[in-house]
Amino acid sequence: MIASRSSPETGAAGGPARHLPVMLREVVSSLKPKDGGKYIDATFGAGGHTRALLEAANCRVLAFDRDPRTVADAFGAVAEFGGRLTVVEAPFSEMLEIAPRHGFDQADGVLFDFGVSSMQLDEAERGFSFRFDGPLDMRMSASGISAADVVNEYGERELFRIISVLGEEKKAKFVARAIIDARKEKLFERTGELAKVVREAIHSKPGDIDPATRTFQALRIYVNDELGEIGKGLLAAEQLLKAGGVLAAISFHSLEDRLVKTFIQARSQVPATSRHAPEVKAAPLSFRSVQRKALTAGEEELKINPRARSAKLRVAERTDAPARGDDPLAALLDPIPSLDREPR
Numbered sequence: 001m002i003a004s005r006s007s008p009e010t011g012a013a014g015g016p017a018r019h020l021p022v023m024l025r026e027v028v029s030s031l032k033p034k035d036g037g038k039y040i041d042a043t044f045g046a047g048g049h050t051r052a053l054l055e056a057a058n059c060r061v062l063a064f065d066r067d068p069r070t071v072a073d074a075f076g077a078v079a080e081f082g083g084r085l086t087v088v089e090a091p092f093s094e095m096l097e098i099a100p101r102h103g104f105d106q107a108d109g110v111l112f113d114f115g116v117s118s119m120q121l122d123e124a125e126r127g128f129s130f131r132f133d134g135p136l137d138m139r140m141s142a143s144g145i146s147a148a149d150v151v152n153e154y155g156e157r158e159l160f161r162i163i164s165v166l167g168e169e170k171k172a173k174f175v176a177r178a179i180i181d182a183r184k185e186k187l188f189e190r191t192g193e194l195a196k197v198v199r200e201a202i203h204s205k206p207g208d209i210d211p212a213t214r215t216f217q218a219l220r221i222y223v224n225d226e227l228g229e230i231g232k233g234l235l236a237a238e239q240l241l242k243a244g245g246v247l248a249a250i251s252f253h254s255l256e257d258r259l260v261k262t263f264i265q266a267r268s269q270v271p272a273t274s275r276h277a278p279e280v281k282a283a284p285l286s287f288r289s290v291q292r293k294a295l296t297a298g299e300e301e302l303k304i305n306p307r308a309r310s311a312k313l314r315v316a317e318r319t320d321a322p323a324r325g326d327d328p329l330a331a332l333l334d335p336i337p338s339l340d341r342e343p344r
């Protein structure tokens, strides 16, 4: 079944290369799909991870994706797995309300594979990439404010915050200034125009990554509230997993991984206390961390999929303790510009 909230457009015919699922073997061996099991794939994409789970056992998968085109492309897989796969067009921050409606309130596994897919990056008209010229958009869900709205309307301080915090760009001051100067002449419409202004603002050395990389990352994270989504998604997974159920999360950059790592640590380790501090009864631990260090892709995978180089997989197993009420990521997310706290 495909549950859609809007009428999705189909992807471009003969469009971009299919997305290769990252760390597929490690994901399947962490989630250990079993017959009769229920697994939530929070980030369906091209469905590579979902397919591997459905092929490994006679289980069911409830998949989410906020991108209407991606959900439209899932029709074939939904038909192929005849009733074992449901794909919902929604952000995974809404998983806690939606999953129980599909009978997934006691899940055996929840998988997150954050960020955008190769199809989204390679379709110029989605405006995610500085490598192809396209409209300056970057919205996964095709709704809400676009990257063009941000660079054309936000003030210099707000642009500086977004680019320095979410892009971890040391030269954010110069980039923000250059954007303000350029838009006095002409508002930004295309990715190519922004990439050119950023490249001129940052003098890079030969061999450096494209100077536009970090600014584009910042805008993409901002317009899709990607870090706020991760915070809500992890809390929802804690509520939806049954005892013994597995949380698996793949991150692609340090901002994402820091949230996953902090969440798992907070839920699986007794906080260290000073012996001078008053004794406080710690809440029962709701997860057991499966490995101390994040897993990374092996050499064989890197040969065929260089994109996997920055992937980090963290895995934790749900205990039988109740889900906790506190949000261990609130302090980390607070300084991060988000759409809830629009900086104007």
Ligand SMILES: C[S@@+](CC[C@H](N)C(=O)[O-])C[C@H]1O[C@@H](n2cnc3c(N)ncnc32)[C@H](O)[C@@H]1O
Pocket: 019, 020, 021, 022, 042, 043, 044, 045, 046, 047, 048, 049, 050, 064, 065, 066, 067, 070, 090, 091, 092, 093, 113, 114, 115, 116, 117, 140, 229
């Ligand atoms: C890296 S791809 C996932 C690839 C997938 N695991 C596969 O094997 O093909 C990430 C996907 O998650 C979707 N996505 C990203 N953030 C999301 C969110 N907050 N809610 C729902 N979907 C999201 C994107 O639209 C994209 O299709």
